[in-house]
Amino acid sequence: MIGTLLGGRYRLEAPLGSGGMAEVWRAVDERLGRRVAVKLLHPRALPPERERFFLEVRALSRLFHPGIVQVLDLGEEEGRPYFVMELVEGGSFDRLGPFEEGPEGERILKAAALVMEALAHLHAQGILHRDLTPKNILLTKEGHPKVMDFGLAYLLQESRHLTRTGYTLGTPTYMAPEQAKGLPLTPKADLYSLGAVLYRTLTGRPPFEGENDQAILFQHVYEAPKPPEALNPAIPKGVGEAVLALLAKHPEERPSHPGLFQSALNAFQALRLATPRAGASRSGHYPLAPDPRRLTLKGKLDLGGEAPWPGEMVYAGGRVYLGVGRNLVEVDLLTGEVRQEAFPDEVTAPPVVRQGVYVGGWDGRVRRLRGRHLEWWAETGAEITASPLVLGDWVYVASRDGILYAYEKDQPRFRFQTGGHLSASPTFYRGLLLLGSEDGWLYALDPKTGALRYKVKTGAIHAPIAAYRGRLFIPTWEGEVFAFDPLTRETLWNAALEGEIWGGMAVGEERVYVAGWDGVLRALDQETGEEAWSLEVGKVTAGLSYASGHVFVATEEGRFLAVDTRGQVVFEATGLGAVQVPPLPLAEEVLVANLSGRLYRFGVG
Known part of the structure; x- marks a missing residue:
């Protein structure tokens, strides 16, 4: 595949990752002379996977926000659909952590505020992400976060509910309680997942750990996480409280206003001095x-x-x-x-x-x-x-x-x-x-x-x-x-x-x-x-x-x-x-x- 030219324009350079339905490549847009990422559907993808692939394209194509990866092009090569998006090479979100007093802590809070704004934009367009993890929030080389990987995105106005045996699709470590129980989801499920991502980033550990998926999901539903500052004493109490608010068991108790971490950032800057x-x-x-x-x-x-x-x-x-x-x-x-x-x-x-x-x-x-x-x-x-x-x-x-x-x-x-x-x-x-x-x-x-x-x-x-x-x-x-x-x-x-x-x-x-x-x-x-x-x-x-x-x-x-x-x-x-x-x-x-x-x-x- 290395060296393959898609659409007479995008030359594949190196694989970046592969999942159940698609693979992602770093490529060069030879027309504009820039590097991009190309997501290419596997040749033997099943009909539900093809449907999910195009759902991701539709979800991304309607989103325009600095905190969300941008779709640049869509095409098909020898029956394999692909889409082109901006290349984000700074690693996963949790690389910003653990939380430290000083400029590094400030970077995490600024990034958290931007992801909150990105989710607000996402939800305003009637889209749920449903699989927010550190690997699905990538960083630019400058450390700015970009929400991506909308393969499990859910369009609120469509009667689509993709499941697999045992629980709703998603990643157990970062899954909201209502998602773990297979209940109908609202945008508050993504906020819970963000809270879990931030917990992992701030402390170096996820809010819940267990021997298997079921043990982790049980804790999401029934147990309270430790305060983040108990794992990392550098975390200011106000920052820990903001994360725990996102991890509330009941969706209606989770704050959705984008300024949640901007307020924590302002308090942290005053505390630093x-x-x-x-x-x-x-x-x-x-x-x-x-x-x-x-x-x-x-x-x-x-x-x-x-x-x-x-x-x-x-x-x-x-x-x-x-x-x-x-x-x-x-x-x-x-x-x-x-x-x-x-x-x-x-x-x-x-x-x-x-x-x-x-x-x-x-x-x-x-x-x-x-x-x-x-x-x-x-x-x-x-x-x-x-x-x-x-x-x-x-x-x-x-x-x-x-x-x-x-x-x-x-x-x-x-x-x-x-x-x-x-x-x-x-x-x-x-x-x-x-x-x-x-x-x-x-x-x-x-x-x-x-x-x-x-x-x-x-x-x-x-x-x-x-x-x-x-x-x-x-x-x-x-x-x-x-x-x-x-x-x-x-x-x-x-x-x-x-x-x-x-x-x-x-x-x-x-x-x-x-x-x-x-x-x-x-x-x-x-x-x-x-x-x-x-x-x-x-x-x-x-x-x-x-x-x-x-x-x-x-x-x-x-x-x-x-x-x-x-x-x-x-x-x-x-x-x-x-x-x-x-x-x-x-x-x-x-x-x-x-x-x-x-x-x-x-x-x-």
Whole structure:
């Protein structure tokens, strides 16, 4: 079949898959010079299969939506009908997961919102999909989802009901309860299947598993799934609730409005800002920023003390939090009011806002405040300079005694002893709790038990470990950066800088950005580690921040720069005084706090 020309136009290149009634090929449209996918009916297809094949063509031909694969042509070759559709080569939907705080979690929620919109369009045309699975929602190379494979589509206005012995056609793992029982279906059955697909994507496991189809179908009908966040603590409660709403047993209880995951996305973006380095994966990638080419200095505020490394600003509910000397400072961005909460010793760790404000200090205590009320505290064996990692009911605290302390619902659960000081915050990624220690090792732990899964020699680590698209980006004190796959335990590349790395890196869509004491900002290709460009900026202690296609960097010489992905400076402010705290990009402004405790507000207009 390879090389066969269909319709004098479509030359088959390679098989992509085969099912009971048809096979799918990658092909070249020689007339337009583009690659396409061709679905070709098997030569011995039975009449019901031919009927289902043409049903799929009719279903697809009436659909025009960016979240649905497009039919481009229809033909027949030697009695075998085929149709041509756009080629989607990014893999199945579940490749977006599991859910991680940071840009990867944002991608999943954006994709879920688009699939919800696609289903709304599908149902408005009077069509049910009936077999929504991860493999039937493919991704473009850019990660945009496309609903496809309408072989079991059901036209609501036609009296057609295709079954096979035992249950209605479909895939048991993702099948709605009413579909499992062979009852008449409504569009709410597709929403249930989407909920099951999202559950699998977010957690890495389907909502129900069993030894056979009947065992799985029984659970769909009668049993409740575990909350997704119980399997993956990085999943925000609101996201888990949205998925469970789609998995309601009764169709009328499932929400159908396309904005379901857009609302979850908005809440998640706000939640990301409340964590240093923008999430548990410590990527330095923030959801929004104003156009830096239009920035001007809009105002200054006195924070009342020094803001040194390793401090970091976080944002939640219109307020910014930062450790300044022995105070936790809270800045109301609407009124400009600066409020200080005094502590017995210096606030040395970046705060975290999660149902209260978590603060670690030089006195070795981590505290949770709600308003001015001390709600909970715990004592470690030494100073705390790393921000706590808060995942649902779990809190992980890295201390300079080399011990990671873990608490669940405010109760101690385990301690893990490393061989050196812990200066960098823990990173949670791909189901692993990752610790970079000053003894030169990366430790990978089970997040629930503290059991050591493995450790890898890296070099002393002071700055947070970043993570994105299945890779860890590990900065060492000596100035070397490693890209590491935490599941295969393979080092993918390493790149050597000239000076120490104090602050966190920033991860963009294709590159990882790093700057250190040698005064150079570098853009490294995520795949190869090759340097795409470099730029002299000055000595950098503060971590970098990335948002909306720009890197934000502040230096010891008092420069604040916005640099685009080509390495061009698009905005610069000087004379700010030494800066050791990462810039904080927000939707309408970028904040820079200098070492002397002055907060600069750069906005548009």
